Amino acid sequence: MLGLMQEVPLSIPMLVRRARDLFPDKHVVSRRPDRSIGRAPYGDVIARSGRLALALRALGVAEGDRVATLAWNHQRHLEAYFAVPSMGAVLHTLNLRLHPTDLAYIIGHAEDQVILVDQVLWPLWEKVAPLVRVKHVIIMSDGGETPPGAIDYEALLSGSADDTFQFDDRDERTAAAMCYTSGTTGRPKGVLYSHRAIVLHTFMSLASDSAAIVERDVMLPVVPMFHVNAWGFPYTTAFVGATQVHPGPHLDPASLLELMSTERVTMAAGVPTIWLGILQALDAAPGHWDLSAMRMTLVGGAAPPESMIRGFKQRHGVVVQQGWGMTEMSPIGSVSRLQRKHDDIPEHEQYHQLAKAGYPVPGVEIRARSESGLLPWDGTSMGELEVRGPWVVREYYRPEDPITQFTDDGWFRTGDIVTIAPDGCITITDRSKDVIKSGGEWVSSVALEGALMGHAEVFEAAVVGLPHPRWSERPFAVVVRKPGALVEAPALKAWLAERFASWWVPDDFAFVDALPKTGTGKVQKSQLRDTYRDRFAGADEAGAAHPPAEAGA
C-alpha cells in the first residue's frame, strides 16, 4: 500500500526557491582578486542565476550536459551552483590546484561542454585549453579585455535580461553536480551527485548534531567550491538564509582573519592546514583580530591534531568541530561532538574525544572489515571503514581503472583504516595506502602525527612507513618546526615514548620547512615515501628497540 503524500522531488531548485522567497535581502559577500569586497542580496544573486540558466540554454546546453567551472569561491561561482543544476545540466567543479594535464584528462573524461573560468585563472586555462575541446569558454572577469574566443560572463547575463526562469523542480534521481577525486593512486575518478543526494545532505547538515547552520549564521567556506561542492555549504547556507562570505583567491591566514573579523563571521569551514596557519597567526598577534562572533569552525579533509582543537578553544575561544568525509560522500560522513555522557569526563579527555572522527551523521551507516571479516565495535580492532547512505557514491562515472571500492551488498569501501568504539565513535588510524605495517602489526600514522603536533615546538608533522630489512616497514617522521624552534629527534622520541608502545616510535626523523601537499591541502605522503625511500635500507636488522611482533599481537 502506497502512502498518499505529495510527490515533491528533492532537487536543488527547492533550495534555491527558499532563499529567493524567504531571504531575498540576506547577503552574499565576496572578496575580489583586488581585495575589494562585493555584496549582493540573495534576491539579486538568484535573479542573475536565472539569467545564467537561460543564457546557457541559449548557448545550447542541454539536460545532462556538463558545465565546468575553474574558479575560486565567489558570488558568480555561487550563481553557477544555483543555475546549472536547476536547468538540468551538471555542474562540474574543477580543482584549480591540479596539473594542467590532469585537468585536461578530467575535462575530457567528463566531456564538459562549457567552462566558466576566473580571469585570474586564465593563465592556467591557457595551459589546459590546447589539450581539450569545449564548445564555449566564459570568462568571469573583473575588468580588462575579454580574450579572443571567450564570452564575457556579464555580457552573457546582460544579453539575457529575462527573469522568466522559474527554478522548477527536477527529477531527484538526475545528476546535479560532479567532482573528481584527487586521485593520488590511479586516474582521477568522477563522482556524480544526484539532486536527491545533495538535498538530503543539505537537510542533514542543518541538524543540530552535525553542522547546525541557522539563519543567524554568517558562514565563511574556506573550503573551495571546487572541493566536493565546498562540503555543501553554498546550498546549506542558502537553504536557511544564512549570510555567505566567500574569500576569493585570498586564503592566507591574515586575509581570512581579517574577513572573519570585519564580516562578523560566526562559522567557517576548511582543512586542518588552513586552521594550523590561522592558529599560528592568532598566537603571534593575540587580540589583533576580533573573533567574538565566531561560534564554531568545522575542520575536515584530514584529521585535525588535538593540540589545535585545544589551542583554538583555550587561547582564542573558538570551537573547532571535526567532520570526517570524502568526495564520495557529498562529503560529510561523521561529526565529532561530545555526547551527554562526556560531560563528566575530565577536560583533557574531552579534547581527546573531540580529536576522533566522531559519530556517523544521521543517514550514514558504518561498519569496518579486516581480512577476517566484519570487525567488532571494540575500539581496538583496526579495519577498513565501509559506509552506506543516500549521499554515498554507488559507482564512479565511467571508470577506466578496475574498481574495487564497492562491496557485493552495495557499501562503499572508504579506504580509511579505523577503529570503531562500542558507542560507534570512529577513530581514523590511517588511509589504507598510508598504513604502516611493522613486524606484522599496524602502526597508526594519524595517532603519531597528532601527538607530534601536540609538542610545543612542532608546527606540522607527517609519519610514513619506509621499507626496513627486518620489520618490513618502520615509521619515519617528517617534521616542520615552529618558527625559531630547535627541537631535535631525541626529544621528540622521548615525547612519543611517553604516549605509545616503544615500537610505535619512529626510528628516525627529518626536519623540513614545509610538507608537500595535494591540491586539496592534504599531505602528499607518497612523495615523502619516495624522497626517503632508502633511509632504512642499511639499518641494523635488529635495530628496533622492541620487536613489534613480540610486543604486539
Place this chain on the structure above:
Amino acid sequence: MLGLMQEVPLSIPMLVRRARDLFPDKHVVSRRPDRSIGRAPYGDVIARSGRLALALRALGVAEGDRVATLAWNHQRHLEAYFAVPSMGAVLHTLNLRLHPTDLAYIIGHAEDQVILVDQVLWPLWEKVAPLVRVKHVIIMSDGGETPPGAIDYEALLSGSADDTFQFDDRDERTAAAMCYTSGTTGRPKGVLYSHRAIVLHTFMSLASDSAAIVERDVMLPVVPMFHVNAWGFPYTTAFVGATQVHPGPHLDPASLLELMSTERVTMAAGVPTIWLGILQALDAAPGHWDLSAMRMTLVGGAAPPESMIRGFKQRHGVVVQQGWGMTEMSPIGSVSRLQRKHDDIPEHEQYHQLAKAGYPVPGVEIRARSESGLLPWDGTSMGELEVRGPWVVREYYRPEDPITQFTDDGWFRTGDIVTIAPDGCITITDRSKDVIKSGGEWVSSVALEGALMGHAEVFEAAVVGLPHPRWSERPFAVVVRKPGALVEAPALKAWLAERFASWWVPDDFAFVDALPKTGTGKVQKSQLRDTYRDRFAGADEAGAAHPPAEAGA
C-alpha cells in the same frame, strides 16, 4: 543523466537502526498508570520491537495491513511505532478522546486488522468492540487478568523470543502510518503517511532553525502518540539518541511538572491548553519545580497567546517556541523563530513576532489565495494558506465526502486563513470555518483571543462570530477568568478597544468555567456558536459602534 549515488530508501528502519547501533544505552522513560516510572534502554526497546514485528507477522499481519493502537504515550506504544512500519504494515493510531461511534467508524474505514489497547483504556474499547471487526486484540497490561479473547502483549513477545528481526529498509513510497483528522466538519478523513514523508519530516525536525533536537536532549512529548505521530518526536528523538520521557495517562500540570523536574527534561511539546495549565501551576507555586534543565518547549496545534510566551520566559525562564502544522502535514509546517534582523527590535515586538505562526520550515512552500487569486505577501491581505512539500498530503485515504482541499496544481488547501508578511512570516487569523465576517470585512478571532488572554484576569478566551441582523455576523467572546478574578465585559471591551479598530471589539461577552475542547485539545467553536446562536438575534440593527463596511475597506 542519472546520478550515481546509493539507492538507500528513506524508511523508518533507517531511524530505528541508528538508535539501535549508536544509542543502545540511552533511555526511554515511561510513567505507568500507577504513577511508577519505567526505564528501558533503546537496545531493549528495539529488541522488543523486533519481537513484536515477528509476533505480528506470526499472527498473520501482512504488508500494508493496518495495525491500530488505542494507547497513551509509553514504551510499548513506542515499540509499536518501531515495529509496525518496519515490518511493512501501517501503524494506525486512534484518538482515544473520540466518541466510540467515531472510533468505530475510523477502525472500519481503515480496515484495521489488529488493535493494541492499553489496559486502562479497556472500558473504552469495550464500547467500541461490538461495533467493529478486528482479527486480533492485544492488551497492553500492567498486571491483572487478560480479558477473554484478548492476547496479552508481554505473552505475545515472550512467545517470540527471537532476535532475528533485522529492521531492513522498506520501499520509501509505501505507507508507514495513518492518522485521521479530528473531523469537526464532515467525516474524519484518513492521512496515509509514507516512510519517505516521515523520514524527511524527521530530518527537517533536527534542523537548528526548527525543533533542533540533539543527543543531549531529554524530550517529553506531552502531545499524544495518537496525535499525528506525536508530531514525529518518537522518531526524531530516537534518530538522534535523545532520551524520551513519556507521561502515560498523567497529563495534569502537577504530574507533568514533576516529571520535567525529576527527569531533567530539556524539551517538551504540546498544545497551548496544556501549557496554559502548566503556566498557571508554575505561577501559583513559584520555585516549587526545578525547570533549570528546560531549554525549550514547542507549542502547536493552536496559536499560543503572546502573554503565555512572555509569561513562561519572563517569570520562569522557559522558552516557548511556536510551531504551526496539521495532521495533513506530518505535522510541522512552520516554526516561529527570531531572525537576525529581529535582534534590534524592542523586546515587546520580539514577543509579538514570536506569537505569529512563523516561517515555513525547510522543505515546505507556502502561498495564500483569496477569491480573487494568489495574494501578495504584504502582511495584510487575508486568504487561505496553501502548502506544498514532501511531507504534505496529496490525497485522503478513500474519502467518502467530496474533497475540495487540493488545488489543480497539487497544493494542499489548509483551511487556515492567514496573512503572509513580505519576509514570508505567516500569521494565522482564523480557521476558515471560524472566520468572522462582519459587514463584509474579516475580523480575526485569533488576534482577539490572543489579546484577551494577555489581560491579567483572563485565563482563556474564544471569540466566535454569531449571526447579526445588520452586519451578518458580529464577534462574541467567551471568557474563562483566572481563579478569583472578577473582570467584566466593559473592562475587556476597553482593553480590546486600545488594540483594535472599534468594530473588531466583540459586541458581547459570556463568562464560563471552561471552554469546550476537541479530542486534541482545541476549542470547539462550533459548539460555542450553537450555544450562543441567538445572542444577537434581537440586536438593534444599528448596534455596532462603527459600521465595519465604512471603517474598513
